[in-house]
Amino acid sequence: MRVKILAIETSCDDTGISILEAKNKGNFDILSNIVSSQIEVHKKYGGVYPMMAKREHQKNLVPVLSKALKEAKLLHLRTKNQNFNFKEIEKILGREPELFKKIIPFLKKYQKPDIDLISVTNGPGLEPCLWVGVNFAKVLSYFWNIPVVPVNHIESHILVNFIKHEILDMKQIFPAVCLVVSGGHTQIILMEKIGKYKILGETRDDAAGECFDKCAKILGLGYPGGPIISKLAADAGLLFCRSPASVKLPRPMILTKDYDFSFSGLKTAVLYADKKIKIKGLKYKKMMAAEVQQAIIDVLIKKTIKALNDFNAKSLILGGGVSANQELRKQFKNRLEKESPNIKFFIPKTDLSTDNALMTAITGFYHKKNKVNPSASSGRFLREIEADGNLRIA
Ligand code: KG4
Numbered sequence: 001m002r003v004k005i006l007a008i009e010t011s012c013d014d015t016g017i018s019i020l021e022a023k024n025k026g027n028f029d030i031l032s033n034i035v036s037s038q039i040e041v042h043k044k045y046g047g048v049y050p051m052m053a054k055r056e057h058q059k060n061l062v063p064v065l066s067k068a069l070k071e072a073k074l075l076h077l078r079t080k081n082q083n084f085n086f087k088e089i090e091k092i093l094g095r096e097p098e099l100f101k102k103i104i105p106f107l108k109k110y111q112k113p114d115i116d117l118i119s120v121t122n123g124p125g126l127e128p129c130l131w132v133g134v135n136f137a138k139v140l141s142y143f144w145n146i147p148v149v150p151v152n153h154i155e156s157h158i159l160v161n162f163i164k165h166e167i168l169d170m171k172q173i174f175p176a177v178c179l180v181v182s183g184g185h186t187q188i189i190l191m192e193k194i195g196k197y198k199i200l201g202e203t204r205d206d207a208a209g210e211c212f213d214k215c216a217k218i219l220g221l222g223y224p225g226g227p228i229i230s231k232l233a234a235d236a237g238l239l240f241c242r243s244p245a246s247v248k249l250p251r252p253m254i255l256t257k258d259y260d261f262s263f264s265g266l267k268t269a270v271l272y273a274d275k276k277i278k279i280k281g282l283k284y285k286k287m288m289a290a291e292v293q294q295a296i297i298d299v300l301i302k303k304t305i306k307a308l309n310d311f312n313a314k315s316l317i318l319g320g321g322v323s324a325n326q327e328l329r330k331q332f333k334n335r336l337e338k339e340s341p342n343i344k345f346f347i348p349k350t351d352l353s354t355d356n357a358l359m360t361a362i363t364g365f366y367h368k369k370n371k372v373n374p375s376a377s378s379g380r381f382l383r384e385i386e387a388d389g390n391l392r393i394a
């Protein structure tokens with residue numbers, strides 16, 4: 001099966017469009033993978049405001065689409081003027097008027113690209129943001145007459161690991177235990193095969209990424225917190241080894257027998273500890289960053305290894321923004337090498353750990369291949385595709 005997929009990802013604050021070609025021999029060619037980050041817009045406020053992010057997606061989608069098609073060599077000017085009726089498109093984008101204004105000149109100017117399938121994230125995530133992507137996919141699908149398939153963002157964080165492994169030796173990989181750790185989610189998932197999942201445990205309050213972000217805010221470090229804390233913690237290095245953190249933070253739920261997490265108490269502990277400190281120099285910030293990071297890592301590793309053992313898993317699959325954390329990657333690797341050298345370990349490249357549309361494309365491909373979702377280019381099914389901020393993988 002040879003198929004070109006155009007994928008759209010707008011579940012949070014990154015506007016992503018990617019074009020992926022799946023080839024006959026079972027390998028993929030990444031034709032383009034464009035991500036436009038909104039960090040500059042949101043960092044002034046220390047977090048993402050959904051309506052502001054929705055506005056940014058409306059602004060970014062058409063330029064990102066042009067760039068993605070151009071890079072894939074699929075952007076071609078129309079050769080003659082044609083008259084179109086945009087009434088249906090105006091209806092689809094009734095709640096995204098800025099996007100409507102931008103897409104019309106684009107559709108008039110360029111030809112239908114050589115694309116076989118559109119795949120779009122329809123949840124979970126920030127619902128106003130998800131709707132922009134979903135409605136954009138509907139417009140392209142309707143106008144170009146290309147089928148569209150909605151995909152789950154958590155599943156995409158998992159399947160991006162298979163970008164290099166289209167022909168999977170199922171017997172060697174599954175069952176797998178997946179740890180998806182992002183700004184909105186922390187879940188341990190048992191994966192029996194592509195498309196078959198069971199959530200073993202998840203956070204009862206804040207997600208791991210949210211905890212990084214909130215702790216960084218308390219410590220006055222900026223947004224997003226994960227990369228900043230990770231850098232400061234790495235700088236703490238030797239300093240931390242010689243004189244362990246003067247503040248010892250809790251490892252919430254580390255001893256419970258389930259696979260659940262709770263990170264809001266950790267953030268509160270940071271808040272109280274920080275209030276007691278009078279002079280907050282760089283050394284203090286580095287120490288705290290290292291201790292926050294280690295507290296999060298300790299719980300994530302403990303619960304994930306327990307799941308691996310309890311379910312006799314053959315592989316461990318990481319995904320989500322927090323899996324970009326170098327120390328988390330290193331400590332997982334060391335533990336597996338020491339305790340379970342036969343377990344296969346999948347981690348995405350760091351730029352594929354955080355949100356991108358390549359992961360949406362690969363998930364769309366597997367849905368089509370495994371016929372998970374019916375897909376149609378127009379009519380009832382297109383109208384039925386909905387964004388769902390709380391969409392579950394299982
Ligand atoms: O998957 P993602 O890009 O978006 C969501 O689906 O939420 O994850 C974003 C989260 C943020 O909370 C960010 O602070 C965290 O991932 N993150 C990191 C690192 N890079 C991003 N956390 C720890 N260490 C990192 N290097």
Ligand code: ZN
Nearest residue numbers: 182320321355
């Ligand atoms: Zn994500």
